Amino acid sequence: MSQMQAVFLPGNKQVEIRSIPVPEVGPDDVLLEMHASCICRSDLSLYYGNAVVGGGDATGGFVCGHEPAGTVVATGKGVTEFAVGDRVAVYLAIGCGVCAHCRRGDMHLCPKWKCLGFTYDGGNAEFIRVPARNLLKVPGDMSAVAAAISTDAFGTLFSACRKVGVNGLSRIGIWGLGPMGSAGVLAAKALGGQVVALDPIAERREFASKLGADLVLDPTDPQAAQAIREFSGGEGLTGAIDCSGNTAAHNMALDALAPLGRMAFVGENAQTTIRPSDQLIRKQLTVFGSWYFGINEYQDILATLSTHRIDLERLATHTFRLDEAETAFRLFDQRETEKAVFVR
Numbered sequence: 196m197s198q199m200q201a202v203f204l205p206g207n208k209q210v211e212i213r214s215i216p217v218p219e220v221g222p223d224d225v226l227l228e229m230h231a232s233c234i235c236r237s238d239l240s241l242y243y244g245n246a247v248v249g250g251g252d253a254t255g256g257f258v259c260g261h262e263p264a265g266t267v268v269a270t271g272k273g274v275t276e277f278a279v280g281d282r283v284a285v286y287l288a289i290g291c292g293v294c295a296h297c298r299r300g301d302m303h304l305c306p307k308w309k310c311l312g313f314t315y316d317g318g319n320a321e322f323i324r325v326p327a328r329n330l331l332k333v334p335g336d337m338s339a340v341a342a343a344i345s346t347d348a349f350g351t352l353f354s355a356c357r358k359v360g361v362n363g364l365s366r367i368g369i370w371g372l373g374p375m376g377s378a379g380v381l382a383a384k385a386l387g388g389q390v391v392a393l394d395p396i397a398e399r400r401e402f403a404s405k406l407g408a409d410l411v412l413d414p415t416d417p418q419a420a421q422a423i424r425e426f427s428g429g430e431g432l433t434g435a436i437d438c439s440g441n442t443a444a445h446n447m448a449l450d451a452l453a454p455l456g457r458m459a460f461v462g463e464n465a466q467t468t469i470r471p472s473d474q475l476i477r478k479q480l481t482v483f484g485s486w487y488f489g490i491n492e493y494q495d496i497l498a499t500l501s502t503h504r505i506d507l508e509r510l511a512t513h514t515f516r517l518d519e520a521e522t523a524f525r526l527f528d529q530r531e532t533e534k535a536v537f538v539r
């Protein structure tokens with residue numbers, strides 16, 4: 196049995212590179228050779244040892260990495276729709292396949308789901324084994340890095356933008372300009388919205404400007420709320436997306452929304468305090484959580500990327516080899532990077 200290198204996050208900011216057997220494919224599985232696998236904010240919950248995804252089973256005992264892309268190198272006997280050589284990204288939720296959520300394409304809502312990189316071996320390795328039904332075929336001219344970013348980063352924000360109802364008349368605020376918020380700027384612009392992007396870190400605001408944000412603001416600037424009002428013609432925002440998980444941002448966004456506005460919570464936060472009477476009830480806002488995307492949305496995600504010629508590689512400010520994993524997670528944790536990607 197041949198061995199491969201794989202990255203584990205057992206907690207306490209430990210990063211372990213172990214040699215483990217290359218997985219064998221079952222009848223409905225494929226084996227991918229990995230070419231790109233992104234680091235994500237949610238990985239840091241494993242890195243610290245307080246996993247937010249996957250419940251009690253997510254204790255760092257699985258290969259991490261839930262945003263992988265690679266090439267099919269082996270297929271199980273029952274696999275008919277994919278072949279060796281296919282270039283693919285991987286949908287992170289492995290569902291039961293038959294519940295109402297799975298059949299709708301929302302495998303991440305399946306009560307029996309397993310999550311790549313948390314409760315199922317993920318992509319920060321030389322190879323990964325996944326069920327063929329989790330493969331997302333990508334166009335020939337899409338790089339592996341772009342394919343990996345098209346899943347959790349762009350896909351999540353595309354889905355959130357859609358739920359917020361972004362269109363050509365929208366005035367959208369995006370709070371938190373890490374990789375998620377940055378992808379949100381790209382998605383909201385592609386769907387036709389005017390975008391104000393907010394983050395206390397100057398480099399992140401500059402980056403969002405380059406990605407097409409119409410206005411960037413430091414949310415800690417006392418003038419910021421007034422600037423949003425002016426940006427929205429005095430009427431308030433039609434939509435807001437919080438990628439920061441920050442209570443001050445939640446409140447600023449709710450305050451900035453116009454009556455009947457819609458807000459998606461994307462950034463993780465176990466607890467927050469808001470003022471329902473002023474912020475929700477009187478304005479009749481719709482506020483909801485959004486994470487990841489339905490696998491049935493991926494076709495539209497690819498179509499949007501290609502129609503608007505969106506170069507997702509721009510979000511990958513840092514690339515690393517697997518053996519540099521410790522540095523990669525440290526820099527990502529310190530917010531020194533936008534999307535950090537393992538490549539090979």
Ligand SMILES: [Zn+2]
Binds near residue numbers: 347
């Ligand atoms: Zn992710």
Ligand SMILES: [Zn+2]
Binds near residue numbers: 291293294297298306
């Ligand atoms: Zn299911």
